[in-house]
Amino acid sequence: MQSEDAPLTRKDPKTWAAGAPAVISSLKHVMSTAGPVRGTKALLDLNQMGGFDCPSCAWPDPDDHRAMTEFCENGAKAIASEATSKIVDERFFAKYSIDELMQKSDYWHDQQGRLTSPMILREGATHYQAISWEDAFTLMADELKALDHPDEAVFYTSGRTSNEAAFLYQLFTRHYGTNNLPDCSNMCHESSGSALGPSVGVGKGTVTLDDLHTADVIICVGQNPGTNHPRMLASLEKCVNNGGEIVAINPLREAGLLGFAHPQHPKGALNIATNLADQYLQVKVNGDMAIFRGIAKTILARDKAANSSVIDHAFIAEHTEGFEAYTQACANTTWERIIEDSGISREEIEKLADKIIAKDQKLITCWAMGLTQHKNAVDTIREVVNVHLMIGAIGRDGAGLCPVRGHSNVQGDRTMGIYEKLPEAFHLSLEKVFKFKSPRKHGYDVVEAIHAMHKGEAKFFFAMGGNFLQAAPDTDFTAEALQKCKLTAHVVTKLNRSLLVTGKTGLILPCLGRTELDLQKEGPQFITCENSMGIVHSSTGRLTPISKRLMSEVAIVSNLAHKVVGNTETVDWLAFADNYDLIRDAIEATIPGFDDFNIRVRKPAGFYLPNNAKERVWDTPNNKANFSNPELSIFEKKDHKRLILQTLRSHDQYNTTIYGLDDRYRGIGNERMIIFLNPDDMKERGIKPVQKVKITSHWDDGERHAEGFLAIPYEMPSGAAAAYFPEANVLVPIDSTADISNTPTSKAIEISLEVM
Ligand SMILES: Nc1nc2c(c(=O)[nH]1)N[C@H]1C(S)=C(S)[C@@H](COP(=O)(O)OP(=O)(O)OC[C@H]3O[C@@H](n4cnc5c(=O)[nH]c(N)nc54)[C@H](O)[C@@H]3O)O[C@H]1N2
Numbered sequence: 102m103q104s105e106d107a108p109l110t111r112k113d114p115k116t117w118a119a120g121a122p123a124v125i126s127s128l129k130h131v132m133s134t135a136g137p138v139r140g141t142k143a144l145l146d147l148n149q150m151g152g153f154d155c156p157s158c159a160w161p162d163p164d165d166h167r168a169m170t171e172f173c174e175n176g177a178k179a180i181a182s183e184a185t186s187k188i189v190d191e192r193f194f195a196k197y198s199i200d201e202l203m204q205k206s207d208y209w210h211d212q213q214g215r216l217t218s219p220m221i222l223r224e225g226a227t228h229y230q231a232i233s234w235e236d237a238f239t240l241m242a243d244e245l246k247a248l249d250h251p252d253e254a255v256f257y258t259s260g261r262t263s264n265e266a267a268f269l270y271q272l273f274t275r276h277y278g279t280n281n282l283p284d285c286s287n288m289c290h291e292s293s294g295s296a297l298g299p300s301v302g303v304g305k306g307t308v309t310l311d312d313l314h315t316a317d318v319i320i321c322v323g324q325n326p327g328t329n330h331p332r333m334l335a336s337l338e339k340c341v342n343n344g345g346e347i348v349a350i351n352p353l354r355e356a357g358l359l360g361f362a363h364p365q366h367p368k369g370a371l372n373i374a375t376n377l378a379d380q381y382l383q384v385k386v387n388g389d390m391a392i393f394r395g396i397a398k399t400i401l402a403r404d405k406a407a408n409s410s411v412i413d414h415a416f417i418a419e420h421t422e423g424f425e426a427y428t429q430a431c432a433n434t435t436w437e438r439i440i441e442d443s444g445i446s447r448e449e450i451e452k453l454a455d456k457i458i459a460k461d462q463k464l465i466t467c468w469a470m471g472l473t474q475h476k477n478a479v480d481t482i483r484e485v486v487n488v489h490l491m492i493g494a495i496g497r498d499g500a501g502l503c504p505v506r507g508h509s510n511v512q513g514d515r516t517m518g519i520y521e522k523l524p525e526a527f528h529l530s531l532e533k534v535f536k537f538k539s540p541r542k543h544g545y546d547v548v549e550a551i552h553a554m555h556k557g558e559a560k561f562f563f564a565m566g567g568n569f570l571q572a573a574p575d576t577d578f579t580a581e582a583l584q585k586c587k588l589t590a591h592v593v594t595k596l597n598r599s600l601l602v603t604g605k606t607g608l609i610l611p612c613l614g615r616t617e618l619d620l621q622k623e624g625p626q627f628i629t630c631e632n633s634m635g636i637v638h639s640s641t642g643r644l645t646p647i648s649k650r651l652m653s654e655v656a657i658v659s660n661l662a663h664k665v666v667g668n669t670e671t672v673d674w675l676a677f678a679d680n681y682d683l684i685r686d687a688i689e690a691t692i693p694g695f696d697d698f699n700i701r702v703r704k705p706a707g708f709y710l711p712n713n714a715k716e717r718v719w720d721t722p723n724n725k726a727n728f729s730n731p732e733l734s735i736f737e738k739k740d741h742k743r744l745i746l747q748t749l750r751s752h753d754q755y756n757t758t759i760y761g762l763d764d765r766y767r768g769i770g771n772e773r774m775i776i777f778l779n780p781d782d783m784k785e786r787g788i789k790p791v792q793k794v795k796i797t798s799h800w801d802d803g804e805r806h807a808e809g810f811l812a813i814p815y816e817m818p819s820g821a822a823a824a825y826f827p828e829a830n831v832l833v834p835i836d837s838t839a840d841i842s843n844t845p846t847s848k849a850i851e852i853s854l855e856v857m
């Protein structure tokens with residue numbers, strides 16, 4: 102374990118990612134945490150056909166050949182964290198009171214090991230105590246049955262949950278009578294779904310790995326793949342080697358966008374990196390919509406100058422609506438405004454547009470949280486789609502849209518019906534197959550759920566994975582909300598802060614991880630996941646579970662459902678847990694695209710789900726792909742002297758799980774309480790490097806404060822600032838959310854600084 106008292110170290114930011122340092126870091130984490138035997142066994146199985154799916158990101162595996170080492174440094178850290186041989190058992194909880202555990206850091210929490218048995222924190226108690234599974238289920242069932250209305254219960258899902266567990270979970274909550282199924286997506290790619298639905302009719306990406314390898318231009322906007330999707334770098338490298346070009350749009354110069362040394366290739370292992378982005382636009386925070394409007398303006402101009410030979414007019418005529426209005430919106434947007442909003446010169450934007458149209462216009466745009474977590478996220482993403490529609494860069498080889506998902510099964514969970522606003526067709530299908538009345542009233546998303554708990558309108562909080570307290574915005578407000586509940590219960594693998602800030606009663610329900618053997622009555626079971634590209638595949642754990650008392654997520658849901666709802670004419674809850682094939686049959690009966698699920702998912706690489714947008718079939722109300730035409734927008738500060746703070750991930754964390762205290766690519770060692778600032782902005786405010794500052798965020802309802810952040814000068818546009826999630830979540834106002842998607846605006850918080 103790293104010493105938390107070691108002083109901050111600083112180096113120059115790196116200009117390429119991976120290579121030998123990544124391999125060394127992987128081994129260090131795996132050997133020190135999981136130990137040689139458990140660790141090596143887990144690594145050898147990771148992402149192999151017949152092995153388990155990496156619980157880190159949702160980037161797909163190659164369809165055909167997989168290297169023995171089809172994992173990345175951060176996948177290895179995720180495995181080390183899960184396959185650790187350390188345990189947090191009854192003795193641990195007898196030793197530490199809740200108050201003592203609250204004083205420890207998130208890093209310390211993760212280092213303690215795996216949770217091994219169900220625990221209860223009774224009202225007024227200082228320590229967790231053991232409880233039997235049976236008593237835990239009875240307690241939850243009694244509480245649920247005692248509520249005045251099913252809508253007083255909230256059922257959260259984090260994106261690691263398997264398809265099987267997710268399907269049962271939503272089936273249970275709907276039998277119980279509520280659509281209160283907020284999930285981590287609400288804080289993540291909800292804006293992508295909200296944008297892609299009306300634009301192209303499907304809330305998912307439309308490309309395959311082959312498309313990435315053969316694209317002319319890949320734009321990576323608002324994402325940091327070197328840290329968060331490291332295996333994506335191999336695809337970007339392939340694109341470059343095939344003659345494609347990578348363009349990065351990001352306020353920070355991220356190592357993984359600049360260069361990549363493939364650790365499994367001879368050159369890469371010697372730290373000889375392939376250059377990735379050959380154009381790097383260091384956009385102002387939230388200036389992306391302006392850039393895409395500028396690209397569109399340029400393409401329109403080039404088309405006019407070249408006798409309408411640039412834009413795909415045939416595609417537009419056959420497949421789209423709204424082009425005229427969009428052309429007008431482009432004409433109404435001035436270059437002055439585009440340059441002002443983006444901070445990028447007209448020449449640079451034109452250069453990018455010319456790259457896109459130079460050859461076959463095979464354009465792919467990849468994006469993540471740098472686009473989705475803004476007030477105007479939905480408009481911005483629709484603007485990206487507008488550019489694609491102009492040149493027909495969707496539904497053909499080497500071209501399309503690529504929202505890069507976060508959690509390894511976040512996309513699958515939605516497919517399974519984890520959605521507070523489930524479409525009517527899904528309800529009808531559930532009713533047909535399971536012969537019950539599915540509730541129609543929309544449920545709470547994450548922010549609405551927090552408000553409901555805060556107001557006392559929701560009293561029971563159940564989390565299928567995740568770390569709700571630390572992941573949600575406005576930590577103090579969310580803590581109050583959880584504390585007002587009668588019961589909070591968490592299905593988890595590791596200790597985290599959500600287990601310490603509980604309702605009147607708190608429950609810990611420890612479950613098996615992906616790496617572990619899932620043995621049920623009818624033998625060993627596997628689960629399935631859907632990756633970022635809509636491929637459904639199996640995942641089989643083989644490690645001996647760290648404790649005999651763990652239950653699988655599926656078994657936990659079926660036992661709870663059995664107690665709360667009881668068997669129906671069509672559902673035998675406990676039978677589902679004995680044999681997951683039965684759940685897959687139920688999924689096949691309910692959800693289109695899962696024909697012969699049990700047969701097809703046993704094929705080594707799994708199968709692709711149908712994706713109509715990829716086939717140029719548009720499931721929109723008008724059966725067309727739709728241009729949008731909003732006015733250009735950008736985050737506006739109330740006071741121009743203030744800064745815009747974005748909260749992002751370091752290289753040593755998985756969301757709220759802190760694996761280590763370094764952010765190697767950005768040159769930071771031993772410290773997480775830092776704020777990156779533009780050097781001129783620091784000078785102007787009289788802040789010296791590594792001086793401690795107090796951050797105040799400003800919002801309509803008042804101020805929020807966070808103290809003790811070290812100021813780090815970093816190359817970024819003036820006016821921008823960056824601090825790590827979750828330490829900075831106290832600053833994110835609960836009501837600062839994106840239009841339409843209601844996603845917290847974790848990438849744009851108005852702040853001021855004071856030297857401490
Ligand atoms: N190792 C590891 N892997 C992960 C995760 C993890 O925590 N650790 N998390 C997983 C999850 S759930 C998710 S959602 C993904 C997250 O993956 P990312 O979205 O890559 O994660 P962030 O760290 O939030 O990075 C946001 C990036 O957007 C940039 N950015 C911020 N604001 C703007 C803007 O206005 N415009 C532009 N163009 N860029 C901007 C930031 O500088 C940063 O590079 O990763 C997944 N994979």
Ligand SMILES: Nc1nc2c(c(=O)[nH]1)N[C@H]1C(S)=C(S)[C@@H](COP(=O)(O)OP(=O)(O)OC[C@H]3O[C@@H](n4cnc5c(=O)[nH]c(N)nc54)[C@H](O)[C@@H]3O)O[C@H]1N2
Nearest residue numbers: 259289566567568572592593594595597748756757826847
């Ligand atoms: N300020 C700010 N806030 C953010 C973000 C941001 O960029 N900035 N990003 C947002 C995003 S993109 C996301 S996705 C959310 C993430 O929100 P969550 O998904 O809620 O959080 P995680 O940190 O991924 O959850 C980690 C916990 O999951 C549990 N866990 C791990 N593996 C398993 C498993 O196999 N089964 C079960 N049942 N539990 C398991 C462990 O106990 C661990 O402590 O946070 C959001 N919050």
Ligand SMILES: [Mo]
Nearest residue numbers: 289290507508
């Ligand atoms: Mo995410």
